[in-house]
Structure formats: structure tokens, C-alpha cells
Amino acid sequence: MRRIVLLCSAGVSTSMLVRKMEAEAARLGYECSVNFFPVAEAAQAADFADAFLLAPQAGHLLAELKVKYPNVSSAVIPQDLYGSADAEKILDLAQKITGDY
Numbered sequence: 001m002r003r004i005v006l007l008c009s010a011g012v013s014t015s016m017l018v019r020k021m022e023a024e025a026a027r028l029g030y031e032c033s034v035n036f037f038p039v040a041e042a043a044q045a046a047d048f049a050d051a052f053l054l055a056p057q058a059g060h061l062l063a064e065l066k067v068k069y070p071n072v073s074s075a076v077i078p079q080d081l082y083g084s085a086d087a088e089k090i091l092d093l094a095q096k097i098t099g100d101y
Helices: 012-028 039-046 056-068 079-084 087-098
Strands: 002-008 032-038 051-054 073-076
Touching (some): 002 039, 012 032, 039 056, 051 056, 056 073
Parallel strands (some): 002 032, 051 073
16 A cells, blocks of 8 residues: 655645545545645654655755655645646656556
């Protein structure tokens, strides 16, 4: 089972996105867990994450996270996908960076 962690600044819209992604994963039969953490807690999240997806406002931290946590696949969620909470395409992104397809 893949463990996907969304990293964000505040978390309000991200918590809604987590629920949508979980529903999409269930629809597809993709076994994963989706959680969110504030960027400041990335170290704790890295202990159990296979993938970090950063909210666009945290995108400037991508290079730093890739260096600190090389065993966690990381990407920034494109602004248009994040803004529309496009769970299907964001889940696709997670699958691509983890090599699940």
C-alpha cells in the first residue's frame, strides 16, 4: 500500500483534497493512504511516506525536501489541479512519481 502525504501551509483546502483523493483511490482500486501535514512537520511525515505532494504555495521547498528525504518521491501539485481539487489527476501524479504506472 502506498503512503501519500500532502504537505501544505495551512491545511484547510488540503483536508478536503485528502478526502477526495481517498474516494478516487477507492473507486480505482488503488491501495493507498492519503494524509496531510504542515510542511514544518515533513520530518515526522517522512518516516512513513512513500510520496510527498506539495501544495503550490510550498513548492519552493521541493529541492530541499528531495535532498533531506531522498527515499521519498516528491513533486509539486500544479496550481490548476490544486485549485480545482482534481483528485483524479493529483492521484495520477502520485502514481507517476512512485512508479506505480
